[in-house]
Amino acid sequence: MLSETDILQAVRQHIAERGEASKVGLPVSGEITWHSLLEGTVVRCMETRTEDERIHRGRLDLSGRPQYDRLRRHPLAPPQDLSVATTHKLVQRGSVKEESCPCGNGKVTCSRCQGRGDLPCAATTSCSDCRGIDACLRCDGTGHRIRKAPEEHRQAADERATCKQCGAAEAACATCRGRGHAMCSTCRGGGTRECPNCDGAGTEPHKRCAGTGHTVTWTEGIINRQPRTEKIKWPESGLPYVARQHAREYGDWRKTFLTHKDSVPDGLEADFKALLKPRLKPRDGEIAREADVRYLPLARVVVPEHRHRVYYVYPGPTSLQVFILPSPQRTWQIAATVLGALAVLYLLSRLLS
Structure with a gap:
C-alpha cells in the first residue's frame, strides 16, 4: 500500500526532473486525497424454469428427451461458457399421453357446406x-316489343346489336344481345359450385389433430439460461477523464478473476475488498458468475507551493507515475482569459467593419 511519504517523494522527484525545483521549490507537505479505481466486468448466468402443457398433432417420439420429476429440483450442470444463452427442454416423467383423436380418421364434416360438397350459386x-x-x-329483355322505336335519350354511344329476344335490329346490348344477363362463370349455369373449403369432398381436416387422427400431449419443462453482463467503473464521477485515461494506459493494475465458487482473496487491499464484495453479491436467479476486474490506487495531491496544479500519483510497472493537470481555479482563470480575448477581438472586428 502506498504511503503519503511515497506520494510526496514521487511529486518532489517529478518536479526535480522537470527542472522546476529552483523556481517553485520542493514541497515538504501536501493535501492528499485517495481514490480507489475499480474496473472490469461481471458476467452472471441467470436461470428461469417454467412448465407448459404441450400438444403435438400426429405421432411424436419423446423418448430421447431428458425427463424430470420436479422441475425446481432437477439437477443441471453449470454452463461451460457463461456468455452463451441456452435453453433446455425436458419432459415431466409420466406426463406423455398418446391418444387417437375422437374424429377417427382425422376428417370431420365440412363446416361450410355441411358435408354436401357444393354450395348454392346464381346460374x-x-x-x-x-x-x-x-x-x-x-x-x-322481355322478348316482346313493347316500344315502337328506341327513345332518343336511351340511345347508346356504342354500336347496338340485333336482339336475340325480340329480333329488333340495332336495339340490343352488344354484350348480352338483349338478354340482360350472362351465364355465371363459376357454375356455368348449373346453380351450384364446389365448396372451396373441402374441394367438394364434404369433409375437412380435424383442427385438433390436424387431420392426423392422433395427438400427443405432455408437460414440458423449460430451463432457460441467459447471460447478464455488468460493467464496473468506480468511481463513476469525480475524477477527470484525462487522469483516468492516463492511469488506464500507464498504471500497474492489480488484476483478479473470480468465479461464483471463489471468495475474495485475503491478500487484496482493504479498499479493493470493500469495493468488490457488494458487486459480487449473488442476484435472484443467478446460478453462476465470473468476475474479471482490476484495481489501482490513485492519489490526488495539491501542494502549497503551487496550488494552480493538481498532481495525480499511481503505481506504474517500475515506479510511481505522476500526471499533472491544472487546478479547477486555474482552469477557470484560463477559460476567463480566453473568453476575454475573444470578446476583445469581437469588439475590434465590429469597430473596423
Whole structure:
C-alpha cells in the first residue's frame, strides 16, 4: 500500500526532473486525497424454469428427451461458457399421453357446406355492360316489343346489336344481345359450385389433430439460461477523464478473476475488498458468475507551493507515475482569459467593419 511519504517523494522527484525545483521549490507537505479505481466486468448466468402443457398433432417420439420429476429440483450442470444463452427442454416423467383423436380418421364434416360438397350459386349474373337496364331498347329483355322505336335519350354511344329476344335490329346490348344477363362463370349455369373449403369432398381436416387422427400431449419443462453482463467503473464521477485515461494506459493494475465458487482473496487491499464484495453479491436467479476486474490506487495531491496544479500519483510497472493537470481555479482563470480575448477581438472586428 502506498504511503503519503511515497506520494510526496514521487511529486518532489517529478518536479526535480522537470527542472522546476529552483523556481517553485520542493514541497515538504501536501493535501492528499485517495481514490480507489475499480474496473472490469461481471458476467452472471441467470436461470428461469417454467412448465407448459404441450400438444403435438400426429405421432411424436419423446423418448430421447431428458425427463424430470420436479422441475425446481432437477439437477443441471453449470454452463461451460457463461456468455452463451441456452435453453433446455425436458419432459415431466409420466406426463406423455398418446391418444387417437375422437374424429377417427382425422376428417370431420365440412363446416361450410355441411358435408354436401357444393354450395348454392346464381346460374346467371347481370350483364357487365348494360346491367340489365338497357338490354334492348325495344323489348327491355322481355322478348316482346313493347316500344315502337328506341327513345332518343336511351340511345347508346356504342354500336347496338340485333336482339336475340325480340329480333329488333340495332336495339340490343352488344354484350348480352338483349338478354340482360350472362351465364355465371363459376357454375356455368348449373346453380351450384364446389365448396372451396373441402374441394367438394364434404369433409375437412380435424383442427385438433390436424387431420392426423392422433395427438400427443405432455408437460414440458423449460430451463432457460441467459447471460447478464455488468460493467464496473468506480468511481463513476469525480475524477477527470484525462487522469483516468492516463492511469488506464500507464498504471500497474492489480488484476483478479473470480468465479461464483471463489471468495475474495485475503491478500487484496482493504479498499479493493470493500469495493468488490457488494458487486459480487449473488442476484435472484443467478446460478453462476465470473468476475474479471482490476484495481489501482490513485492519489490526488495539491501542494502549497503551487496550488494552480493538481498532481495525480499511481503505481506504474517500475515506479510511481505522476500526471499533472491544472487546478479547477486555474482552469477557470484560463477559460476567463480566453473568453476575454475573444470578446476583445469581437469588439475590434465590429469597430473596423
